[in-house]
Amino acid sequence: MKVYPHNVRTIKNENRALILNYIRKKPISRAAIAKISNMSKSAVTMITNDLINEGQVTEVGAMSSAHGRKSILLDIVADHRYAAGIALHRQYIYVCITDLKSHIVAYSSYRTEQWDDAYRLMDFAWSEVLRFLSELHIPPEKCIGIGVSAPGPLDYVTGTILNPPDFAFFHHVDVGNYLREKSGLPVTVDNNAVLLTLQESFRAETSYRNWMFVIASDGIGSAIMTGGKIYRGFGGFAGEIGHTSIHAGGIPCSCGNFGCLEKYVSIKALQEKFHFPSYERLVDDACMGDREANAVLAYIADCFSCAIINSVNLFDLDGVIIHGQFSYRGERLQTLLQERINAQSVITRNHTVSVRFSDMHPDEASASVCAAIINRYFEQKI
Numbered sequence: 190m191k192v193y194p195h196n197v198r199t200i201k202n203e204n205r206a207l208i209l210n211y212i213r214k215k216p217i218s219r220a221a222i223a224k225i226s227n228m229s230k231s232a233v234t235m236i237t238n239d240l241i242n243e244g245q246v247t248e249v250g251a252m253s254s255a256h257g258r259k260s261i262l263l264d265i266v267a268d269h270r271y272a273a274g275i276a277l278h279r280q281y282i283y284v285c286i287t288d289l290k291s292h293i294v295a296y297s298s299y300r301t302e303q304w305d306d307a308y309r310l311m312d313f314a315w316s317e318v319l320r321f322l323s324e325l326h327i328p329p330e331k332c333i334g335i336g337v338s339a340p341g342p343l344d345y346v347t348g349t350i351l352n353p354p355d356f357a358f359f360h361h362v363d364v365g366n367y368l369r370e371k372s373g374l375p376v377t378v379d380n381n382a383v384l385l386t387l388q389e390s391f392r393a394e395t396s397y398r399n400w401m402f403v404i405a406s407d408g409i410g411s412a413i414m415t416g417g418k419i420y421r422g423f424g425g426f427a428g429e430i431g432h433t434s435i436h437a438g439g440i441p442c443s444c445g446n447f448g449c450l451e452k453y454v455s456i457k458a459l460q461e462k463f464h465f466p467s468y469e470r471l472v473d474d475a476c477m478g479d480r481e482a483n484a485v486l487a488y489i490a491d492c493f494s495c496a497i498i499n500s501v502n503l504f505d506l507d508g509v510i511i512h513g514q515f516s517y518r519g520e521r522l523q524t525l526l527q528e529r530i531n532a533q534s535v536i537t538r539n540h541t542v543s544v545r546f547s548d549m550h551p552d553e554a555s556a557s558v559c560a561a562i563i564n565r566y567f568e569q570k571i
Contacts, residue, residue, distance in 0.1 A: 201236070202569050203569075204226075204232065205239075205240070205569055206567065206568045206569040207228075208222055208226070208228075208237060209245070209246075209265075209567045209569070210567050210568070211225065212246055212264060212265055213265055213289075213391065213567055216249050216262040216263060216264040217263060218260035218262055218263070219234055219237055219261070219263065221260070222263075237263060244266055244269050245266055246264065246265060246266060247264055247265075247266050248261050248262065248263060249264040250262050265289055267289050267290040267292060269289060269331075270288075270289055270332070270333045270566065271286055271287065271289075271322075271327055271331055271332050272288075272289075272332065272334060272336060272562050272563050272566075273285070273286055273318040273322075273332055273334070273335045273336070273559070274286070274287060274337075274556070274558030274559040274562075275314045275318075275335060275336070275337045275338075275368075275558065276337075276338045276339075276555070276558040277301075277310075277337065277338065277339040277350075277359065278340070279340065279355055280300065280301060281299060281300050282298070282299055282301050282310065282314060283296065283298040283299075283555065284296070284297050284317040284318060284321070285556065285558065285559070286318070286322070286327070287556045289566070289567075291553060291559065291563065292556070293555060293556050294321075295321035295325060297321075299313075305358055306358060307350075307358050308362075308367060311364060311367055311368060312371075315368065315371055315372060318332075318335065318372075332374060333374075333375070333562060333571060334374045334375035334376060334377065334565070334566070334571055335374055335375070335376045335562065336376075336377050336379075336558050336559040336560065336562040337364055337365070337376065337379075338378075338380065338384050338557070339353070339359070339378060339379075339380065339381075340353035340354075340359075340380065341380040342426055343378060343380060344425065345377075345380075345383070346425065347363065347366070348363060348364050348369075348376060348378035349361065349362065349363045349364070349365065350362045350364055350378070354444070364378050365378045375565065377561040377562045377565065379561050381404065381557075382404055382411055382412040383428075384557040384560045384561060385512060385549075385554060385557045386402040386413075386419065387419070387557070387560040387561060388549065388553060388554070388557035388560045389402055389510060389547055390414055391560075391564075392549065395508065397507050397508030397510075398415070398507055399413070399414070399415045399504060399507055399508075400414050400415075400507060400509065400510060401413050401414075401428070401430070401497075401500055401506055401508075401509050401510070402510050402511075402512065402547075403497075403510070403511045403512065404513050405454070405456070405493075405511060405512070405513040405514060406455070406456055406513040406514055407457050408431055408455055409430060409431030409450055409451045409454065410430075411500075412427075412428040413427060413428045413504060415504070430450060430496050430497075430500055431449060431450050431451035431455070432444045432446060432449045433449065433450055433500075434447060434448040434449060434450075435449075435495040436448030439452070439453075440452040450495075450496040453492045454489050454492045454493050456468055456514055459489070463485050468517060469514075469518075471485060472486070472517055472518045472521070473518070475521060476518060486521060486522055487525060489522065489525075490526050490529060493526060494525075494526050494529035494530055497509055497544070498529070498533050498534045501530065501534045501536050502534055502536055505536055506542060507543070508542065508544075508545075509530075509542070509543070509545075510544075510546070510547050511544065511545070511546050511547065512549060512554070516546040516548070523544055523545065526544045527543070527544050530544060
């Protein structure tokens with residue numbers, strides 16, 4: 190069979206992307222890459238040498254192998270390129286610059302109440318990006334693109350924010366194309382849950398194959414990772430666990446449904462119902478043996494596990510990772526959730542479904558706004 194040049198280039202680019210993503214996760218030797226990728230050692234050596242010569246990868250030290258030989262480890266050069274991030278929230282906006290390892294090197298935050306026009310706010314955000322690049326002496330060509338996070342629903346393909354509740358001046362705003370034309374850079378637009386899930390998938394080793402990442406704070410968001418990819422569904426809106434009903438005919442929700450999980454176990458809903466000063470104080474009291482505090486944690490576990498079990502049964506998940514305020518001293522709530530899932534999910538009769546809390550640092554969470562654009566870079570798509 191004749192091999193055409195463009196096919197060779199495609200295969201080489203795919204192999205480069207594969208190797209970059211192995212190195213991205215943690216320092217690794219050429220021999221280990223060859224073993225897990227099923228590529229020949231010579232092919233791995235040729236590609237990694239190219240990456241070193243380009244300044245993308247560096248040798249960082251040696252590790253003893255099983256045969257007593259020392260293997261040279263490879264790592265990503267974090268400052269080879271940078272990404273810009275713009276995070277849109279209902280009350281505030283933050284702008285950041287990160288390196289390729291998602292370390293924040295510049296950051297600013299502003300209340301959004303001083304703007305009433307989406308495009309003027311985007312103009313300001315882009316001016317902040319330019320200011321940071323100038324102050325850090327980063328040439329614009331070293332910026333791989335702009336990542337934008339925003340409340341959903343949104344169209345992640347076009348980069349259009351559709352009609353998020355309580356965010357009126359961002360209804361049907363084509364943020365992606367506006368910033369592309371203004372900056373000349375690639376732009377990704379996605380919701381916070383998806384970006385945090387991507388961040389979690391590359392910052393922490395996980396044995397899960399099909400798992401859900403849940404954000405619990407003033408609202409409840411989630412995304413599903415299956416086979417190493419975000420599960421989007423037909424329109425890109427899959428994973429809205431906060432708006433799954435756990436109580437038919439229950440509390441009305443702004444989405445038009447009744448009994449949505451978010452109306453029961455978001456921090457805001459819990460404080461309105463139980464009047465505790467903070468979730469942290471509630472957990473501290475529960476750990477000290479306070480009956481009322483422990484009853485509230487049981488209530489959270491009852492409500493939360495109902496929605497999680499539905500998702501586990503529907504998508505055959507093997508793991509659930511929870512991020513946000515519920516992570517505080519999370520062992521007690523984790524035990525309560527695990528007990529309910531083990532007892533009530535039909536899936537757990539066939540395989541284990543584990544629940545754990547993310548230990549993602551707030552700085553890492555902030556840097557997640559750049560996760561999609563960095564992901565595209567390492568997949569060699571920009």
